[in-house]
Amino acid sequence: MSPVDAVAATLVAAGALVLAASSLALLVVRDTRARLHLVGPPAVVGAPLVVLGLAVDEGPSRAALKLLLVGAVVAVSGPLLTTATAYALRRHREDA
Amino acid sequence: MNVWLGAALALMVGGLGPALLVASRGDPLDRLVGLELGGTVTTVVLLLLARGVERPSYVDVALVLAVLTFAGTLVFTRYLGRSL
Numbered sequence: 001m002s003p004v005d006a007v008a009a010t011l012v013a014a015g016a017l018v019l020a021a022s023s024l025a026l027l028v029v030r031d032t033r034a035r036l037h038l039v040g041p042p043a044v045v046g047a048p049l050v051v052l053g054l055a056v057d058e059g060p061s062r063a064a065l066k067l068l069l070v071g072a073v074v075a076v077s078g079p080l081l082t083t084a085t086a087y088a089l090r091r092h093r094e095d096a
Numbered sequence: 097m098n099v100w101l102g103a104a105l106a107l108m109v110g111g112l113g114p115a116l117l118v119a120s121r122g123d124p125l126d127r128l129v130g131l132e133l134g135g136t137v138t139t140v141v142l143l144l145l146a147r148g149v150e151r152p153s154y155v156d157v158a159l160v161l162a163v164l165t166f167a168g169t170l171v172f173t174r175y176l177g178r179s180l
Contacts, residue, residue, distance in 0.1 A: 009099065012144070016103055019137055020110035026118045026133065035118075035129045042136045050140050054147055063152045067143065070159045074139055077166035081132050084170055088177035089125050 008057035015049030018042060032089060036082055043078020047071055100148035104141050111137035128172055135165030 001009075022042045029035050051071030055064040112134060119130030139162045146154035 012100075012103060015140070016107050016111075019107060019140060023111040023114045023133055023137060026114045026130065032123060032126050032129065035126065039129060039132050039136075042133060047136060047140050050143065054143060057147070063155070066152075066155050066159070070139065070143060070155060070162055073159065073162040073166070074136060077162065078136065081166065081169050081173075084173040085125065085128055085132065088128070088173040091177040092125055 004056060004059075008053045011053030011056060012050050013053075015046045015051075015053065018046035018049065022046065033086075036086055036089070039082045039085070040078050043081070044075050047074040047078075098148055100144050104144035104148060107137060107141050107144065112141065124176055128169065128176065131172070132165075132169050135161070135169065139165065 019042045022038045025038050026035060029038065048071045051067050051074075055067045055071075058064040058067065115130045115134035115137060117130070119127045119134055121127075139158050142158035142161060143155060146152065146158065
């Protein structure tokens, strides 16, 4: 296994671990407001780590740029979705 | 069956499974959180699958899903924040 392969594999494994841990934590954490905390890290940390690993494995190319674009879209959307859900939660709870 | 497909499988079981479980029961906003996490995990699973079957063009599917998950979930948050 070359060093590049090792770096790529480590990055992808780390990202996948963050994603799986956040998802499994959904089963443990029950409160909705606390569950909102679990939406951010997969999008901002997990997915970009996996994308970085895949891009390193790809090498400098246009395909790697496309991968990084996907990672950027996911990373930007994560915190926005968390905030939007928090607003909806506050309004939903006020009406209820 | 290579490393990438194995990682995609592990993510599907460990990541999508709980997200789908949470998205199928409970309060609407709990389900929305499950949907958001499911969307993020699915995007990454698609990227890993694209690498696993060695078809770079499949990354476009993941890109479209990332954008649509974002827009679609925002629609749900607006709807849930207003009615109910």
